[in-house]
Amino acid sequence: MTARSAETAEQTQLCLQRNRIAAARTAETTEQTQVHREQAGIDAAAARSAETAEPTQQRLPRQDTLTTAAAWPPQPTRRRAWAENFALDYNPVTQYRAHQKFFMGRMSKKCSRCNALRWKDERPGICCNNGKVHLRPLSEDIPPVLTHLFQGANPDSEHFLGNIRKYNSCFQMTSFGDKTIDEPGFNPNFKVQGQVYHLIGSLLPIPGEQPQFLQIYFMGDQQAQAEHRRGIVEGVRLNVIRELQDDLHEQNKYVRDFKTARERLPENTDDLRIVIHADKHPVGEHERRFNAPVIDEVAIQIVGQQFERRDIVLQLRSNELQRISETHRAYDALQYPLIFWRGDDCYNFQLRQTDIRTGKPGTRKVSAMDFYASRLMVRDGSFNYIHRCRMLFLQFAVDMYAKIETERLSFIRHHQTRLRADDYIHLRDAVANANQRGNVVILPSSFTGGPRYMHERTQDAMTYVRHYGRPDLFITFTCNSKWDEISNELLPGQQSYDRHDVVARVFHLKLKQLMDYITTGAIFGAVRCHMYTIEWQKCGLPHAHILIWLCDRIRPEQVDCVISAEIPNRVEDPELFEIVTKHMVHGPCGQLNPGSPCMKDGTCTKKYPKALIKDTVTGIDGYPLYRRRSADDGGFTKQHTL
Incomplete structure (x- = not known):
């Protein structure tokens, strides 16, 4: 039954009357509408003057609501923030870390396209660019030798993982050219300065010289090879080298192909070269005709044939070193044979993004950043052995990021016209003032760390200071390697410094x-x-x-509510007491510990120990002297045993 069939005769007549009035209104002229509105106002005023008190009280609340709703534009009002002024009213009983906005949980969000895991607050698509990057998965049929060594469940395995960079140096086929800085200590890390590059020499050494890198693989005796590798670096075991060496001779495709090419290559010839092609298709042919390899990974070619600029061309014996292009498919496998023991192809220009609508390769290339972001992700149900390589993983990550930066710089160098570099004022100044000009390359302001990028950020900062004055708060936020979100994602036997990828993301x-x-x-x-x-x-x-500018300045009496340089009350706030005494107590230094890193010329460069002071005051140099009360003035102490 519809509403119309249920209405009474009076309701039907009222509905028809309203429809007739609406139809008449649409046919009115502007003058008629104005007259009608004036008459309606007169009638309403007459009715209001004749109504009693009770109808007036019933009408006014409804009228106030209509008036408020009709007010436009609305008056700006500031809604109270969810944590407003919490810092000014700290309560040790409140469990601030239990707030839902601070709960990260485990790395449990799974990508529907590639099964990569991420935290709930991370951006979707960081793993595979929303399905556009589809890489061949890492081989999971790991040889028993490497499986045994990667597990970390026995003395040989622990020794191998602790010295994995040394073992990789024994088997790498290319040299790692850069200035490396190894930072030991409680959180060891790997750093490089300058440009990173990989070099490769000839197949065999010059007579009278010791074989190096790739040349060691062609020493006739396996035992002699192992002895020679052990002499390269200190602290490696001969039995582990023999096991890895036998496995690489059997599994690595480049070692097998190099040995085959060496057997086919006549002695004392200068007319032949050993070539590793940068791409898997012959030079000059259309790439889509050769989706599968149709030539050997390592080929012998006659001198004078056309080579691509990125091809690796080796002579039989020579003192010359060749630099390997960062975009060569063998760039990673030749440097890291313990990670890519099969000689897997890595980043190269043949990789194409996948069209998410058709599932087929498109025309756009996969960038180096997308390739390695996908390669280093943790995936559900997958054994990513790269994450188990400890210090070698750190070197690999730094090396590959250098490759990403090189690719970006190369793009900028070859697309100066597209970036309209001729219009940059800095370029015109350089051309006008330089006596000798070379090939000038201008970095755009979008290149992180470039001169124009830093110049723009500096100007932004100065604009804030010029407009709003000095900042109110200067905050330093430091990463804690013991955060639960980091510790929960470590593999058995790992420390936080073994997984800088997890540390950076958290x-x-x-x-x-x-x-x-x-x-x-x-x-x-x-x-x-x-x-x-x-x-x-x-x-x-x-x-x-972090610099913060506040709308309302912090008043002098509020400073001690925001900043505390004292040890908390152990009874009232045991959690904060534990945090401060564990992470924020300086020293000991001075006469108690003259060898402390902060000591210089017998004095602490951080000006510790600080004098005890009852109230916060402003120092002569403009820096405040925060309240540090003695026990007699109500402060708290902690005993420290040297």
Whole structure:
């Protein structure tokens, strides 16, 4: 039954009357409409004047609602933030870390396209670019020798993992050219300075010289090879070298092909070269005609034949070294035979993005960043042995990021016209003032770390200071390698310094949470603007320096509510007491520990120990002297045993 069939005769007549009035209104002229509205106003005023008190009281609340709804534009009102002024009213009983905005949980979100795992607050698509990057999975039929060594369940395995960079140096076929810096200590890390490059020599050494790198594989005696490799670096075991050596001679395709080419190559010939082609298709042919390899990985070609610039061309004996192109498919496998023991192809220009609509390769190339981002992800049900390589993994990650930067710089170098570099004012100044000009390459402001990028960021910072004055807060946020989110994702036997990929991702998420806590949550009050920069400590852990401008300045009596340089009350706030005494107590230094890193010329460069002071005061140099009360003035102490 419809509503119309259920209505009464009076309701039907009223509905018809309203329809007739609406139809008449549409046919009115402007003058008629104006007259009608004026008459309606007169009639309403007459009715209001004649109504009693009771109808008036029933009408006014409804009229107030209509008036409020009709007000436009609405008056701007500031809604109270979810954590407003929490810092000014700290309560040790409140469990701040239990708030849902601070809960990260485990790395449990799974990509529907590639099964990569991520945290809930991470951006979808960081693993496979939303399905556009589809790589051949790493081989999981790991040889028993490497499986045994990667597990870390016996003395040989622990020794191997602790010295894996040394063992890789014994078997690498190319040299690693750069200035490396090894930072030992509680959080060891790997650093490079300058440009990273890989070099490869001839197949055999010059008579009278010792074989190196690739040349060691052609020493006739297997035992002599193992003895020679053990002499390259100290601290390696002969039995482990023999096992790895036998496995690489059997499994690695480049070792097998090099040995086959060496057997076919006549002695004392200068007319032949051994070539590893950069691409899997013959030079000059269309790439789609050769989806599968149709030539050997390693080929013998006559001198004078056309080679591509990125091909690796080896002579039988020579003192010359050839630099390998970063985009050569064998770039990674020749340098890291313990990671790519089969000689797998890695990043190269033949890789194409997948069309997510058809599932077929498209025309756009896969970038180096997308390739290695996908390769280093943790996937559900997959054994990614790269994550188990400890210090070798750190070297590999640094090396591959250098490759990513090289690819970006190469793009900029070859697309100066597209970037309209001729219009840059800095380029015109350089051309006008330089006596000798070479091939000038201008980095755009979008290149992170470039001169124009840094110049723009500096100008932005100066604009904030010029417009809003000095910042109200300077905050340093340091990564804690003991965070649960990091510890929970480590593999058995690993420490946080073995997985800098996890450390970096967790710190990035924690920093986003902190900035949201400060800006959106307004724990110090409403924020006008902010900026921060991220740096890496010598120990390899990231930290951020944050500047905050507040709408309402912090008053002098509120400073001790926001900043505390004292040891907390162990009884009232045991959790904060544990955090401060574990992570934020300086020293000991001075006469108690003259060898402390902060000591210089017998004095602490951080000016410790600080004098005890009852109230916070402003120092002569502009830096505040924060309250550090003695036990007699109500402060707290902690006993430290040397």
